[in-house]
Every structure is written in C-alpha cells, then in structure tokens.
Amino acid sequence: MTEQQPQHDGVDRITAQWRAVRPDLDTSPMAVIGRISRASRLLERGIKENLTVHGIEPWEFDVLATLLRSGAPHVLTAGELSSAAMVSSAALTNRIDHLEQKGLVERAVDPAHRRRVLISLTDTGRELANRLVEHHLTGEEHQLAGLTADERDQLAGLLRRVLLTLGDHTGDPAGR
Amino acid sequence: MTEQQPQHDGVDRITAQWRAVRPDLDTSPMAVIGRISRASRLLERGIKENLTVHGIEPWEFDVLATLLRSGAPHVLTAGELSSAAMVSSAALTNRIDHLEQKGLVERAVDPAHRRRVLISLTDTGRELANRLVEHHLTGEEHQLAGLTADERDQLAGLLRRVLLTLGDHTGDPAGR
DNA sequence: GCCTATAATTTCGACATCGAAATTTTCGAC
DNA sequence: GTCGAAAATTTCGATGTCGAAATTATAGGC
Numbered sequence: 001m002t003e004q005q006p007q008h009d010g011v012d013r014i015t016a017q018w019r020a021v022r023p024d025l026d027t028s029p030m031a032v033i034g035r036i037s038r039a040s041r042l043l044e045r046g047i048k049e050n051l052t053v054h055g056i057e058p059w060e061f062d063v064l065a066t067l068l069r070s071g072a073p074h075v076l077t078a079g080e081l082s083s084a085a086m087v088s089s090a091a092l093t094n095r096i097d098h099l100e101q102k103g104l105v106e107r108a109v110d111p112a113h114r115r116r117v118l119i120s121l122t123d124t125g126r127e128l129a130n131r132l133v134e135h136h137l138t139g140e141e142h143q144l145a146g147l148t149a150d151e152r153d154q155l156a157g158l159l160r161r162v163l164l165t166l167g168d169h170t171g172d173p174a175g176r
Numbered sequence: 177m178t179e180q181q182p183q184h185d186g187v188d189r190i191t192a193q194w195r196a197v198r199p200d201l202d203t204s205p206m207a208v209i210g211r212i213s214r215a216s217r218l219l220e221r222g223i224k225e226n227l228t229v230h231g232i233e234p235w236e237f238d239v240l241a242t243l244l245r246s247g248a249p250h251v252l253t254a255g256e257l258s259s260a261a262m263v264s265s266a267a268l269t270n271r272i273d274h275l276e277q278k279g280l281v282e283r284a285v286d287p288a289h290r291r292r293v294l295i296s297l298t299d300t301g302r303e304l305a306n307r308l309v310e311h312h313l314t315g316e317e318h319q320l321a322g323l324t325a326d327e328r329d330q331l332a333g334l335l336r337r338v339l340l341t342l343g344d345h346t347g348d349p350a351g352r
Numbered sequence: 353g354c355c356t357a358t359a360a361t362t363t364c365g366a367c368a369t370c371g372a373a374a375t376t377t378t379c380g381a382c
Numbered sequence: 383g384t385c386g387a388a389a390a391t392t393t394c395g396a397t398g399t400c401g402a403a404a405t406t407a408t409a410g411g412c
Binding site: 039086 | 183188190194196201203204206209213216219220222223244247306309310316319320321328330331332333335336340342
C-alpha cells in the first residue's frame, strides 16, 4: 500500500516559517488562500505562454472568448463586457480600442439606447476566437495533468463553495 | 435530510454558455482553473479592503510579512524578496523605495558582498507587521467561513497537488 | 415640453508592474 | 595584477489598470 508522503510546496514552507516566528497564530486560512493565490499566478503564466503562439495577450483573449460564448450574433454592451471580465469600464475602453485596431471587434452605437455601445466580433475575430479557445483548453488540460477526473470534480466543487460564500454572481474571467 | 441542490456560481454559467455555442469542447479544465482564477481575484479584493484599515496596500504587506516570517533579525536580500513575492527585481526596488520612505524598512549594503542589498524591518515596521498579520488572518478566516475544517484540508491538499504539478518551488505571495 | 437625476462610456492622471539596458561589484583565467 | 564574464540591483520606457471627473444620452417629475 503506497501510503504516499505528500511533497511540500511553497505554502508549506511559508506556514512552517510562521509557526517558528509566531506560534500563537492559526495559519490554516492561508493554507487555502495562499494556495489559491499562488496557483492562480502560476496558471496565468502558463495560459499567457500558451496564447503567445497566437500573438494574443490574456486580456485580449478574455474579451474575444466572452463575446464568442455569448452566442450569435456575438454582441455585448461595453458594460456587460467590463463586468464579465471583472475590470473597470476604463480598462475595457482600452481593450476595445486595441482589439478594434486589430480588426477583431467592432464598436457600434445601440440604436435603441444611444448611450450604450455595442461591441461585436468581426468575422476574423470570431474565427480567431474559435481557434484560440480550442488551443486554450488543450493548454489548461495539460496544466491539470496531475489530477484525476474525480479529483478535478472535488476541487471544482469545493471552489464553488468558496465562490458562493464570496458572493460570486456577476461576470467572469473568460472561462479561465 | 437536507439533500442540498448546490447553487450555481459564475463559472457554471460560463460553462453552460460554452456548451450551447461549442458543444464539441470539453470545458472541464475551466471548471477548475476558472474557479481558481476567479476566487483569487475575489479573495484579493477582500484582503485589500481588510488592509485598508491600516492604510497598507497588499503589495506592501507582502514585503513586510515576508520579512517578519523570515525570523530575527528580519533581514533578506533584494533578490530573496523579489522571488518570494514573485515580482520582478524592478518592482521590488519600487516597493522598497516606498516602504523605506514610510520608515518601515531599511536598506543596507551587504558587508560581505557589496553588490547585494540587505533589506530589514525597522522596529516600527516589525511592530506593524505583527499587527497586520493578525488582522489579515482574521480576515481570511471570515472569507473561508463557508467551509468546514475538513473541507479546508481537502481543498488545501488538492491545491497542493496542482501546485506541485506546476512546479511550485520558489518564493511566495506573503502567505496570502 | 423643460430640467434635473441617473446611466453608460470615455478621458485623464496616477501608479505598480514588466523586460531590457545600464551600473556596480565579484570572481576566475591568464 | 588585469581583464572579462557573471551576479545583483537600479534605471528606463512602455503598458494595462484603477478611480474620479467629464461627456453624452435617457427618463421622470412637474
């Protein structure tokens, strides 16, 4: 029976240091939150590398993917996009400026409410987004290679609990 | 027997959208990675709010906490700090400039290797760091209120597996 | 029908980060 | 001993983000 001795990760080393310096503290919350934070950064790094092949930055992918999965005709308002990407409206203006210049998205004034700006995928943008999301999912699959299907389900379930506690109910980071 | 129907979070909605638009894709990796990414951002937001009471930004806390838990005499080189915080050396120079101005840390040239810069906590900095870490852990405790102790352990264990897969072996984000 | 309150987006200024180049120091080859 | 390569930090220029102010458009009260 392979009673496996789990290896230590960076967070184990951190909590060990705290125990030495401040043994009065309960560091158990950071065993979870520290790992979420750390994993997020490392995963993001891999995602970025993966997209580099296509000359696309993660923040560009966020917008393209959000528009793609919104379904035909792939149009959302600036506000919807900014809350979906969890960035400020200012940041979104920036992103759209950039993607519009690249010819991947288009801006148009909403005919019904002219204070709204509708952003849509161009044909080029839609085709690129379709290719990107496939490549992206393949990359993510590799990043989780260390976990079985069951473990992924467990992990996803526990994280859902955390997210619901935190009041997750708005947009998204483009399926990352 | 409360057979609870788990609520949907933002990521459930995203994967549902993908199924509608691209039913050929296996979106299971993003059920995990999307949640890690999303949870990280929401947790970070709460941590930031929690530190605001003390007029400290998360990146400032990172440095102070890293120095504190390194143990007496609370001295590290710039390089050690930058890899611990997972930021570039340029970013670290910036952080230290700032904290030095606030009187929380001090710079000194390493007598043994003069190309190294040693950064240490001042007395004020050490006292503040001790208070901050207590407050910080209390805040994190609240953020995980939705999970039992067992669930936290499970979650931490699964995340450790992910981190080891990703090759986690260096510094840290200050125990976040 | 005006006029003000509200909504949505953009502009502006500040800021933390990064990568690359520059600077300073160390160390080894010769 | 001197010179050049390597190491550690800082400087520099560019970038993406944020919060707040400005801009433009809608809607309701009177």
